Amino acid sequence: MSYTNFRYVTSVAYDHKYIYFGTTGGILRLDRYRENWNTPFTTSDGMVDNHVRRLAYDPAKDELWADTYSGTAMYQPTFEEWYGGGVFPAGLVQGDKGKLNLTDLFMEFGYTYVSEGYILGPHLRRFDLTAHLEDNWQNLWVGTWGLGPGLIKLRSLDLILKRFGLFAKDVEAICLDGDDIWFGGEIDEDGRQGITRYDTRSEEWSYYEAPYRSGLPNAEVTAIAADEDFAWFGTQQGLIRYEKGGDSFTRFSTFSGLENDYVSCLETTPEGLWVGTIAGVNLLELKKGKPDSLSFRGLPKGDRFSNLHIYDIERDTGFVWIATELGIFRRLNVGGEWQSFIIPEGKLGGVVTAIETWGKEVWLASPRGILLFEPEGMTSNLYVPPGTWPERGIIRLAVNRDRVF
Template identity: 30%
Template structure:
């Protein structure tokens, strides 16, 4: 067993501290951000990602700061309430943070990431970045960062190269490796030992192992403790690799885990139920799979992992719908229903007469649930959710052929479907429908997204964005109609003053009053240009993407986009 343990120790060490390799082509990388976008105020863009993997802790009142793979998180050390995290949306060069350090003298916050060094000015909270290749680090990496008492900051690399800069700017230059560092507060490899861990009692089925430095859960998983730091209130803050952060009371020796952020990174679907946001997606590679129920006000998160929950069969979540009692997850292997009152999960598939196991969209109206799948649309009465069995009914298309339905929207008695063969309109009362035929609009070609606002119906097709007035049967003309190719339209969300379009190359906004289209990208505040899902809540727009959930204060009265 010893070789295995040694290998795992090396693997964990590599994951925690990272190995930075900078190629000669790095300087040509696109979308490089050097500072916070001055067109926006702090908080206009906020991204919540996966913050469970924590490398480092520092304290600068009133916050405890954590360097995570999803940005810098911060919690008030006095009331244990979370403030929003710092990420690329706020101007950081990267979300993958290795070290974080607060300069108590200047108030500046410093961060070492996988791509460079960043600092934040305390007055305006703007970030400024310097990239590794611009410091001629080549294939070297930063292992330690220090705060000096002589108005300087320092970092040391794996090759023992020493650099120094003013503590209020990024102007690093190489210095003698034998520099006297007795008055430097080090973070990283040169930091003094944090001492031994005491034993803590824990609730929730957790078991604290101070000798092996990990926490066990009820599923026999070991969560490695990566760092710990004592604050001035006699609390010990701990960081883990995968379980997030915890705080232990050194008077009672009881520890509480404080979950924050998402369980899984990609957010293909968002739904809101009272104060809870439900997020999930189809993850890439070996990313952890599961759903997150997140309370934005408190920051508290609840996680649901399919392989640990009977009845939650698949974590490839494509859509979510929720009301006061039920949460419905459309997945690549059926429809999963979560009864919050009974804490009961069940997944329904073609064996239960679902049209197809590949679910693309789930929509609730006043009486029914509509499920768009790769084999058509299924209908289910809301009252059936409280019964013992569900009786799905499939909408019959012409010629009884199977139709891939990517999206759907309800407009009074009409159901608008975005299908592989174009637009299909279904009358719920007459139980009949047909394909749109005409010279205008996306006729006889794939349509991937649809949204309804009053009499208007908006569509996203391969070659652009279209809209029709369902009462007058007239198609809207440019600029509302927009030809955009190869952007990959994922969702459309029409509202009173704005139409939002989620694409693989940014967020599109149609300003009805100004009759103009605007595009938002990483230069504005998106954490990634790929936008998969949309949810509008008043003045805020929530966007799901491959790196988490972003909140955009789109209707800020002090800004004109």
Template identity: 30%
Template sequence: MIRVKVWKYRISWLFALCLLSSMVSGQDKHDEVRIRGTNPGFRQGDWISYTMTRFVTSAGIGPNYVYFGTTGGIIRYDYFANQWDYPFTTSSGLADNYVTAVAFDMTTNILWCGTRTAISNYQESSQRWSNTFKDESGISPYDAIVSIGFGRTSAFFETSSGLMYRSDRYGGPIFIASRADVLKDGPVSWNGWRSLRSFNFPNYHMTNGYLFSIDGYVQDTRLRRAKVTAMINDKWLNSWMGTWGFGVMRGDLRSEFLTMMPYGLYSPHVRAIAIDENGVWFAGKNENPGVSEDIGRAGVTYWNQVSGEWRYYESKFDLNLLTDNINRLHVYGDSLFCATRFGVNILDISEGDWYRLTTADGLLDDNVNDLVFSDNTLYLATNAGLNRIDLQRSRSDSLRTQNLAPKDLNLVRVFDIVLHENFLWAATEFGLYLYEIDSNRGAFVESADGPVGEVVISLGVFEHELWVGTVNAVYGLDLKNNKWLDQPEKNLSINYPVRSLLATAGQVWAGTDGGGLFRLNRETRDWIRYTREDGLLNNHVLEIRRDGDYLWLGSPEGVTLFFWNDPNRID
């Protein structure tokens, strides 16, 4: 017989109500678009989004998965495969990503959840989400769903104010319910705050400097603490716990050993993505994600897709990683190069050491917007012009830095750069600039058919084509014939700033600041637009990276993986 030392732990309802009031204190940013469920034009998994999921609100267990409701959607762990499966977010069909309660009905095989704006259910058989919005059922938008229970015929939903609602266990309309309705349909099996009024903890042991205390807190090596906010046990004597800030943990009730299970982005804002042979790097802007405990916390995220490990780098704790405010990422050799607000940060990936280049090393400006490589040369786009650096000397005292085109680009903001053969193209605040590397000469491109006098934000290059994004349009230039492409390739009706461009053999992709994702099908010569209603996390697409038949799309709310080349779909 296994004996487990336990301590009684009670969650304060005052803490619970304060926690949940913070969840619903702000209205959804996307009230103008209501996602009714999974888009029937796509299969589940065509759009997969990853967000910040360190703040866990609830937990539920099904026949194959443990589910965790978080402030960034529902994450799920396959305990038979012993690995994370892709999460459920608005890209999958959820009404919004702030999940306040989650529960799985073993009888009907339906997953239920409450979010800030809706009550949702997921049918395993059809792999479809269906959402009923709170105002359609008379539920206040400020009254969070905190518990979900299943009776003989009904699913019950309890709010933070104590009101009760019910629906058929197979789905359907939601009605207000009385306590008598609950008793009549009982016994009711509850998930959420009702099931967490009291539970017991073993005296857990942890590794990597983490400490678990019997009052329900976890502490890391930097003395930061996170409260346990969700817990559910399985039949194999595993205890699955969610915390408010450290994500998910798994406890072994036999050995009393507790393991951290990091998953998801460290911070949600993604405007820089880089792909290496084992995984993907994500970074962006240091923004408060709306959780008071997380103000000022941000970092670079690496997802090793081979091992499944998620790794995080925080500038706050590394003197050579000057900032988490990163504009662009590139992997070159064994190093990760970060174009940042405070120069260039370089990570030796194998050693884990950071070092940096700033104006003290000869950069024109510390605000570096982009960087590209050619042989052992690094080209930088800064807020004060163009730099060139010899990488062979980047760690020595004899660093060689050159200012390119100082007469034309002195103190000119350069947003994006691409290399094509012997030429460096630059997107600047005063238009498109062309620099010839061998002759060390350059000039602004002036053509009536091109973006004359426009602010150029982004560039893309494919074979003998250059694609140019401005504050409201996309232009294409045939480099072989030195001719600007006509409409429809030239799209003057996007009407949103084009933040990122990617050109391939069959498609041209344009990520915009507010208008979603645009795609030019070269064969049909048609432009197609994708928005949140299709599967984007956010209509601000800040970065595009191709990964085979998939696209990585960065946004202020996370990153989306889009299976764009599904042979069974006609867009």
């Protein structure tokens, strides 16, 4: 299954179980009875294209049809399979793209429905309603261009936004934070940029859009880390701190003490937050329970790796490891001098783009392959994956007992 940007809705349909929203990123499925989301349909599930233009449902054959920019496809619920080809049954389209005959609707704070057929969002931004479909329970399901699906309860005249999926589809960083999962990445195709938070317990998606949130001037996220009180976001324009208790953002830059504003990696340790940049590393100290007592430790000049690209930082039970353009370095968690490791000649080269530890093993990624390094015996094995090497190389590694990802 795949998750992407589903905020641009083109069409709506329903059957006896689901409300379907066709979007530019695939098809969303909302359970009509529980009003919770099921997994979406995308090309990962067999669709011919994620950009859906129209949806239709055939009740006689129990078939869902999708008209996409790459052709027509039909979904058969009994076999849970997508089949390409066929003629799209335009006469079975249920949704309407016409103007709604509604004047006043109640919405969440910051959003206003305008009777001309659009929603006025924060900072007076306009989001058009693109499709709507009334079911037999006095619910009017709507699609918007930029805010995703919505539900209008015709009895109470409430318009409720039903957020689902990523704010931006190009994900650069993911962080597990208790019941939450944070996602961050590049500016999306529509020119908008934001951070996504998914609550695994409530199954709710939240978005934090830059630069419209105070303290969040940029959301081109390169790295994410979290501790008990804060979530940290490395961006191309500095380090961003999200205070969980206050729902607020604060930015730190070279004026705060960072070696460089382009943050490349983050790692939380008992000492504090290690911040890797494209021109050196910092250690951010924070006394527990005192959010304002934050300072960048003045590391000795030789410990800052000034003007050196820091690709990744990893902490295990004994050491802090740093992957750089000149190889790997480590030092004790409790402090001390950095130690450089020279990998056997020819196996790795200079640049190390990712590092992950598992027990006594240290796994490294470089343009030449993936290397297993065991510091105690100074042994190593180079693995070159078959097929085409990723153009950008490997930016992160994850390791368990059996596999390396």
